[in-house]
Amino acid sequence: MPQMSGTLDGLSAAVDEVFRDIREKFREASKEAKIWESLQAFAAAIDWTEPWIIGLLACHLLLLVLVLVFRKSWNLNLVIMVSAAGVVYNAQRINTYLGENCKAFARQPYFDEQGIFISALVSAPLLLIMLVQLVSYLILTSQMLVEMKVKEIKYKARQRARQEKQHAQESKKDS
Structure with a gap:
C-alpha cells in the first residue's frame, strides 16, 4: 500500500x-x-455603408437563402456550388483586377496584395455557403439511402410473400 x-x-x-x-x-x-482586437480593427477599417459592400453582403445572404430554400434542387445547387468555387478559385485574380480598378466604385483601397479583404468578405462567406450545401447534400443523401433501404425491404417482403404463395399453390395441386 x-x-x-x-x-x-x-x-x-x-x-x-x-x-x-x-x-x-x-x-x-x-x-x-490578440485575435479579437485584430478582427475589431479590420471591421472598423471597412466603410459598411458603401453600396457595393452592402450589395456584396446581400448577394451572400441571397445565395444562402437560395441554398436553404431550394436544398432539394440538385441542379440549382450545383450551379451555385460551381460558381462559388470558381469565384474562390479565382479570388487572387479578382483581387488584382479590383485593386487596379477600385477607384471606380470604392471610396477606399480595400484590395491589398495579400488579399485579406477579398478572403474575408468574398471567399469566406462563399466557403461557408458551400459547407452548408455539403451538409445539406449529406442529409439528403442519408434520407435517400433510408428510403431506398425501406423500398428494398418492402420489395424483398413482397418477393418472399409471392414465393410462399406459389409454394402454397403448388402444395394444393400436389395434394
Whole structure:
C-alpha cells in the first residue's frame, strides 16, 4: 500500500506540473495573440455603408437563402456550388483586377496584395455557403439511402410473400 500511495503522489505531481505548463502557455499565447482586437480593427477599417459592400453582403445572404430554400434542387445547387468555387478559385485574380480598378466604385483601397479583404468578405462567406450545401447534400443523401433501404425491404417482403404463395399453390395441386 505505501508503494501505491507513492505512485499516486508522483502521478498527481506530474498532472499538476502539466496543468501548470498548460496554464502558462495559455497566458503567453493570450499576451501575443490578440485575435479579437485584430478582427475589431479590420471591421472598423471597412466603410459598411458603401453600396457595393452592402450589395456584396446581400448577394451572400441571397445565395444562402437560395441554398436553404431550394436544398432539394440538385441542379440549382450545383450551379451555385460551381460558381462559388470558381469565384474562390479565382479570388487572387479578382483581387488584382479590383485593386487596379477600385477607384471606380470604392471610396477606399480595400484590395491589398495579400488579399485579406477579398478572403474575408468574398471567399469566406462563399466557403461557408458551400459547407452548408455539403451538409445539406449529406442529409439528403442519408434520407435517400433510408428510403431506398425501406423500398428494398418492402420489395424483398413482397418477393418472399409471392414465393410462399406459389409454394402454397403448388402444395394444393400436389395434394
